[in-house]
Amino acid sequence: MSPAASSTRSDSRQQPAAAAATSWSRRWIRTLESLGATYPNTRLPRGRSLARNGAVQGLVVRPGEVMARVEQAKGAWPVTLTLPVFTDDQWAHGLRFLAGQLQHTASLLEGRMPENVDETLGRAELAAFPRRGELSSRCDCRDTGDPCVHGAAVHYAFAEALEDNPFLLLALRGRSREELLAQLHAARNDGALPERAGRTGVPAAELPSGEAFFAVGDLTAVPLHPQRPTDPAARLRRLGPPPGCTVADAERLAAVVESAAAWAWGLEQGG
Structure with missing residues (x-):
């Protein structure tokens, strides 16, 4: 229209x-x-x-x-x-x-x-x-x-x-x-997304893991209120297949997301 x-x-x-x-x-x-x-x-x-x-x-x-x-x-x-x-x-x-x-x-x-x-x-x-x-x-x-x-x-x-x-x-x-x-x-x-100017990758081996990945304080003191997602792959399906992926590929990815969400919820529940 x-x-x-x-x-x-x-x-x-x-x-x-x-x-x-x-x-x-x-x-x-x-x-x-x-x-x-x-x-x-x-x-x-x-x-x-x-x-x-x-x-x-x-x-x-x-x-x-x-x-x-x-x-x-x-x-x-x-x-x-x-x-x-x-x-x-x-x-x-x-x-x-x-x-x-x-x-x-x-x-x-x-x-x-x-x-x-x-x-x-x-x-x-x-x-x-x-x-x-x-x-x-x-x-x-x-x-x-x-x-x-x-x-x-x-x-x-x-x-x-x-x-x-x-x-x-x-x-x-x-x-x-x-x-x-x-x-x-x-x-x-259609995959026609703009390039991000100046964006360059950093090899994982060069990341300063000893300095960049640390926490100060007791993380167990942070209050958490997890909730089980009703449809963890909903946003992925709404966005459609990522560039270079078929619909079937996207559905397999959605299934992986759902499995990962179920596994994470099981861990949180002590399963």
């Missing part, structure tokens, strides 16, 4: 929007406030008040656009925020960097957005959050500011929506969650 064909309606914004209090909200608002004179700060507090009072209705996110309706006593104002989408080539480049980070891939495939995903995209010269000159808004009111107070309200409502679903940020850049995960899985399976 073409990215332009997808759209996402945020989870209900019918309730008054709370203050932007957690990471994704803070980062969106901080980006908005740091973009300079294009965004006069005098409108932001008024927009925040509108969002808090539930004036923003029908928030919809699709590639390149956030659309909503801001309702006031004098009428309703349709607002559109715009942000350039990444091209297919840019997405392919960025996905290779994301796929090269095993922790990122596992988190994304489990439906969690890594906090430092923008840093990883930055290595591909991309930015999930807006850069200077990229973000603009449209509204039919007479205010010539960008954003006007209604646009500012939609910014705050979108920031609140990001807390419920941070994948909306990447949907705005052109990839829905479903498309992103499918393409990320494909990027890992």
Whole structure:
């Protein structure tokens, strides 16, 4: 499906929007406030008040656009925020960097957005959050500011929506969650992962075992709370076969992981 064909309606914004209090909200608002004179700060507090009072209705996110309706006593104002989408080539480049980070891939495939995903995209010269000159808004009111107070309200409502679903940020850049995960899985399976600059191996014989591998203090004093994993190979299966492995190879590896987990749990139980 073409990215332009997808759209996402945020989870209900019918309730008054709370203050932007957690990471994704803070980062969106901080980006908005740091973009300079294009965004006069005098409108932001008024927009925040509108969002808090539930004036923003029908928030919809699709590639390149956030659309909503801001309702006031004098009428309703349709607002559109715009942000350039990444091209297919840019997405392919960025996905290779994301796929090269095993922790990122596992988190994304489990439906969690890594906090430092923008840093990883930055290595591909991309930015999930807006850069200077990229973000603009449209509204039919007479205010010539960008954003006007209604646009500012939609910014705050979108920031609140990001807390419920941070994948909306990447949907705005052109990839829905479903498309992103499918393409990320494909990027890992085709083996086209970026080389890590400057990474060199160290022969095991050269590792300073006498100095590097030691512990200070009594390790038995460290409190442990082990729990038996319900499906120890779940993450491996979610990631798909490692580069160079067939599906059958991956299943054999999963069986080894399951056996190792069962053996480790037996040891912990004194078996």
